[in-house]
Amino acid sequence: AQKVTQAQTEISVVEKEDVTLDCVYETRDTTYYLFWYKQPPSGELVFLIRRNSFDEQNEISGRYSWNFQKSTSSFNFTITASQVVDSAVYFCALSVPQGATGRRALTFGSGTRLQVQP
Amino acid sequence: DAGVIQSPRHEVTEMGQEVTLRCKPISGHDYLFWYRQTMMRGLELLIYFNNNVPIDDSGMPEDRFSAKMPNASFSTLKIQPSEPRDSAVYFCASSLSPKSGGLAYEQYFGPGTRLTVT
Numbered sequence: 001a002q003k004v005t006q007a008q009t010e011i012s013v014v015e016k017e018d019v020t021l022d023c024v025y026e027t028r029d030t031t032y033y034l035f036w037y038k039q040p041p042s043g044e045l046v047f048l049i050r051r052n053s054f055d056e057q058n059e060i061s062g063r064y065s066w067n068f069q070k071s072t073s074s075f076n077f078t079i080t081a082s083q084v085v086d087s088a089v090y091f092c093a094l095s096v097p098q099g100a101t102g103r104r105a106l107t108f109g110s111g112t113r114l115q116v117q118p
Numbered sequence: 119d120a121g122v123i124q125s126p127r128h129e130v131t132e133m134g135q136e137v138t139l140r141c142k143p144i145s146g147h148d149y150l151f152w153y154r155q156t157m158m159r160g161l162e163l164l165i166y167f168n169n170n171v172p173i174d175d176s177g178m179p180e181d182r183f184s185a186k187m188p189n190a191s192f193s194t195l196k197i198q199p200s201e202p203r204d205s206a207v208y209f210c211a212s213s214l215s216p217k218s219g220g221l222a223y224e225q226y227f228g229p230g231t232r233l234t235v236t
Contacts, residue, residue, distance in 0.1 A: 045227035
């Protein structure tokens, strides 16, 4: 069975602060994929990043960066110089392909609500 | 390109009524997923299709729920009869098959249908 834990229920920061959202996952499989999604107040789910289990390189995209560490089963997300528009619920998710067709469903964490105050 | 399209965006119905939610995946995507989001249970997979064939419906709550995908560009999720505990946001998502060397692709979500059963 797979599990994703986002221990931080809610985080509040002031604009321009850096913030890190934690994600810890559990799986016995060696092949898996990790994702981050953003859900702004409007409600849609926006894909941010995908990382596979073979690639532990960290990634940076503008103010966003991701730190993947297999040793601690963590895939943390950092927003540098946060902005009010970053206010949203952020979900970490895990996909473990199975079999020839590969089960593709996502197992989501419970989400972290980020509030960025002006 | 159009994203995943869902209709209606909001649905209010009385207990016992039939509800049909609709989804049009991104053109060319051959995986389609139905998820449900509630405060209590978070985001959970209901069912997914590959090439219009249901692959995993283990998340469908009970026989009152049914899903179909008659063609590559249309899927329905039906609840009959509806109950107040079915109130939730229902998301449809689609993704591509993996190319050689990959096993999973990110899922793109529709805007969701907010269902309220009174």
